[in-house]
Amino acid sequence: MGTGHGMLFAVIGLVVLHGWSLFPALATLHYYNFVLKEANFTKLCSTKSMLTVNGSFPGPEIRVHKGDTAFVTVHNNGTYGVTIHCLPSIANKSAAGNFTNLLRSLASKDHPVNVPLNITKRVFMAVSVNQDPCPATAPCGGPNNNSLTASMNNISFASPSIDILQAYYGQLTKKNAYLKRVYNTTFPDKPPYMFNFTGDVGNNTLYPSHGTDVKMIKYGAAVEIIWQGTNIGAAENHPMHLHGYNFYVVGMGDGNFDKKTSPSTYNLVDPPLVNTIGIPKKGWATIRFFANNPGVWFMHCHLERHASWGMATVLIVENGRTEDERILPPPGGMPACSKP
């Protein structure tokens, strides 16, 4: 997340090139030098200092094939300690070598796939960069003197002052039931209304609502999430990330998702299994997974600025029936992130 001092995360991209047809069995060593340093960036007429990797944010790509080994030496020339976070993404190539959207994994006996086929929970999420009106007395410097914000299904995620996991666990154990007020379970399964998301959007849903709205998911549900990019503000490739899970990317495409024709393009046989996927700019992406890891899981755009603006929500996967299907209590002595 962004701080007054810049970014605490330095993000690099790991691109796994599944070019099996081009380089079938040659494992290769790769060496990278990454230098972290502050640099000034100007966007929308405002200049800010950011922590960059080799002068760029996000950092450079590591391009490897499955089975390769990459050595990364990191030189921290910034002013504080950081964590390096690697975002795997998939650059698939077809056998003919043309980036067709052939979404294919290296499924095999050793890497079996288990793609949900009979979906029991489907969520359509439009993701947008939006604006918030500013008081006339305090113009915010963004477009139309508004401030920039971001949303999923037109709700800009408002970070609570008490963490959601603590509040949820308090309710499960019937302690601190008043913590229920920390969040709402009303995150919708679709946008407030449908429009031409990737065409001329006009002022459609330019101004989002704000709330700490989470999506409740039953344990074991076969989940499908369709992320739809929009032209609101400016279209971008949003790297969407879900904590607690790997998921199958079963499809992606340009323009608006079409519920009649788009599913026919899905790869339900051997799709890639990842935890982050870039929604194509002015396009859509569909993921599937079984909700078999109970807990409170943040889902967000991994452009930290978008996440801090509210392009995020939380999935609460409820407990199942057996001991193995329930979240564990917090370890003894764990310091609270916030006071109840």
Ligand SMILES: [Cu+2]
């Ligand atoms: Cu984004």
